Amino acid sequence: MKKDIYVLGIETSCDETAAAVVKNGREIMSNIVASQMESHKRFGGVVPEVASRHHVEQITLVIEQAMNDANITFAELDAIAVTQGPGLVGALLIGVNAAKALAFAHQLPLVSVHHIAGHIYANRLVTEMKFPLLALVVSGGHTELVYMKEHGIFEVIGETRDDAAGEAYDKVARALSLPYPGGPHIDRLAHEGEATIDLPRAWLEEGSYDFSFSGLKSAVINALHNAKQRGETIEAKDMAASFQASVIDVLVTKTVKAAQAYNVRQVLLAGGVAANRGLRMELERKMAVLEGVELVIPPLSLCTDNAAMIAAAGTILFEQGKYATMALNANPGLALE
Amino acid sequence: MKVLAIDTSNVVMGIALVDDGTVKGEVITNIKKDHSTRAMPAIQALMADCRIAPKDLNLIVVAKGPGSYTGVRIGVTIAKTLAWTLNVPIVGVSSLEVLAANGRYFRGLLSPLFDARRGQIYTGLYRYDEGQLECVESDRIVLASEWAQHVRKMEEPVLFLGEDLRLHEAVFAETLPFFAHFSPASLQLPRPSELAFLGIQKKPEVVHSFVPNYIRLAEAEAKWLEMQKEQNRYGN
Ligand SMILES: [Zn+2]
Numbered sequence: 001m002k003k004d005i006y007v008l009g010i011e012t013s014c015d016e017t018a019a020a021v022v023k024n025g026r027e028i029m030s031n032i033v034a035s036q037m038e039s040h041k042r043f044g045g046v047v048p049e050v051a052s053r054h055h056v057e058q059i060t061l062v063i064e065q066a067m068n069d070a071n072i073t074f075a076e077l078d079a080i081a082v083t084q085g086p087g088l089v090g091a092l093l094i095g096v097n098a099a100k101a102l103a104f105a106h107q108l109p110l111v112s113v114h115h116i117a118g119h120i121y122a123n124r125l126v127t128e129m130k131f132p133l134l135a136l137v138v139s140g141g142h143t144e145l146v147y148m149k150e151h152g153i154f155e156v157i158g159e160t161r162d163d164a165a166g167e168a169y170d171k172v173a174r175a176l177s178l179p180y181p182g183g184p185h186i187d188r189l190a191h192e193g194e195a196t197i198d199l200p201r202a203w204l205e206e207g208s209y210d211f212s213f214s215g216l217k218s219a220v221i222n223a224l225h226n227a228k229q230r231g232e233t234i235e236a237k238d239m240a241a242s243f244q245a246s247v248i249d250v251l252v253t254k255t256v257k258a259a260q261a262y263n264v265r266q267v268l269l270a271g272g273v274a275a276n277r278g279l280r281m282e283l284e285r286k287m288a289v290l291e292g293v294e295l296v297i298p299p300l301s302l303c304t305d306n307a308a309m310i311a312a313a314g315t316i317l318f319e320q321g322k323y324a325t326m327a328l329n330a331n332p333g334l335a336l337e
Numbered sequence: 338m339k340v341l342a343i344d345t346s347n348v349v350m351g352i353a354l355v356d357d358g359t360v361k362g363e364v365i366t367n368i369k370k371d372h373s374t375r376a377m378p379a380i381q382a383l384m385a386d387c388r389i390a391p392k393d394l395n396l397i398v399v400a401k402g403p404g405s406y407t408g409v410r411i412g413v414t415i416a417k418t419l420a421w422t423l424n425v426p427i428v429g430v431s432s433l434e435v436l437a438a439n440g441r442y443f444r445g446l447l448s449p450l451f452d453a454r455r456g457q458i459y460t461g462l463y464r465y466d467e468g469q470l471e472c473v474e475s476d477r478i479v480l481a482s483e484w485a486q487h488v489r490k491m492e493e494p495v496l497f498l499g500e501d502l503r504l505h506e507a508v509f510a511e512t513l514p515f516f517a518h519f520s521p522a523s524l525q526l527p528r529p530s531e532l533a534f535l536g537i538q539k540k541p542e543v544v545h546s547f548v549p550n551y552i553r554l555a556e557a558e559a560k561w562l563e564m565q566k567e568q569n570r571y572g573n
Contacts, residue, residue: 033441047555049406057546059418101415102418104377104381105393326377326378328374
């Protein structure tokens with residue numbers, strides 16, 4: 001019988017200090033997230049220096065709680081996994097150096113995980129991955145279509161050429177005077193309003209799986225501005241619904257097309273924007289026409305940044321023997337490969 | 338008692354192992370390369386050379402600032418993680434105090450300093466009293482020119498220490514013509530073994546809440562507080 005594998009994951013790429021223990025890459029033993037959102041709210045966005053300071057305050061507490069909740073000792077762990085990038089460099093450095101210290105103290109293998117690989121592997125905590133598969137990654141910093149033909153191999157087949165979808169959400173939310181972070185507010189309003197405003201959809205060239213959201217964002221701002229000039233008011237809920245309809249239309253249509261073209265067995269949704277109800281519903285509706293393709297949508301707690309996903313992705317690296325050394329550094333612009 | 342001392346708070350990286358009062362080994366570099374890739378390998382190599390395993394350690398001492406925000410966080414993160422996971426005490430020592438320790442045989446005041454940009458320095462005043470290093474004026478950030486005026490009023494010899502002296506030496510030489518002394522190159526880098534010995538004498542801190550001494554608030558936070566004050570003043 002194969003021995004069980006226990007991996008401690010650590011994630012500090014943005015404004016969440018997180019640690020988790022995962023068994024065999026699939027079973028969550030513990031999953032602790034200390035969010036700094038309340039602290040950053042007053043600045044209207046994440047301030048890197050403030051984020052780094054909070055990470056130092058939280059790091060050992062969060063790891064201790066993850067170890068306690070999992071009821072496990074370091075002697076029973078097989079590896080330490082940590083997010084190497086992308087993200088805020090000062091924030092990443094806290095996780096990377098804590099992980100190295102732990103690996104050194106207990107002579108454990110260290111593996112470095114790409115943050116987006118982590119988001120994709122959050123799905124493995126829900127159900128086993130079936131290859132080939134396609135992952136739609138949507139978050140504050142990312143909008144990507146990633147093709148995987150086997151574990152640990154990532155091929156980015158489409159990505160945003162300007163703003164990430166989450167970024168566009170935040171900017172539109174600001175234009176509508178909604179509080180930070182704007183994504184969830186737009187999602188909520190969109191369900192109350194109607195998509196009555198005609199907004200563009202950026203399809204780009206025929207056959208491209210890339211995205212672009214900056215034109216859409218400008219169109220929203222212009223429409224609001226023009227209405228104001230004419231002394232008319234556009235209901236925030238209708239603008240939210242129209243904006244969301246445009247984003248989702250492009251995301252879902254391109255995902256379904258790519259799923260067909262690449263003949264995948266599974267489509268995974270990943271990243272913070274995967275929490276968006278509108279996106280979930282539309283993806284479910286459009287995917288229904290593809291026969292034999294399974295759609296996996298992780299629960300909300302696994303869509304946003306967490307360390308269980310890092311431990312899950314790290315388990316594969318551990319099994320493949322791809323260890324990092326004590327010279328491991330944070331890499332804010334790390335590419336997915 | 339086996340002590341590991343870590344200093345990554347400024348450009349100089351220092352790692353030391355002290356065992357029962359004996360300095361087993363020190364690593365000191367003064368190069369502009371990032372601490373994140375070099376600190377753990379240096380700790381690993383030094384401990385392997387000295388045949389001391391992580392679980393043999395009894396105390397972790399770390400330079401807790403002031404200095405580079407990112408630099409000091411790297412050392413503090415490594416130190417607090419090691420201390421927590423090995424279940425040994427952690428002690429933090431002022432990065433300036435460590436540098437001041439290089440002035441052990443100087444009769445007078447010690448002013449260790451690190452450049453803090455825009456004409457400012459991190460500094461404080463220390464002196465040796467019967468072999469004990471004592472803090473006379475606490476660590477602060479101050480304009481070098483203001484500090485020179487301030488120290489002049491003491492009318493005592495002062496030894497200025499630190500690599501960053503070359504940026505500010507002129508203002509001290511000019512303002513304190515008779516009292517200013519400057520450390521030679523061999524005494525300009527903080528010694529991690531001094532850090533270890535200073536730490537041994539201090540009280541351990543609570544590991545989870547242990548953080549660097551940044552001296553300054555994050556810029557965004559300072560601005561935000563200023564705005565709050567402003568709003569209170571006008572009663573909204
Ligand atoms: Zn993320």
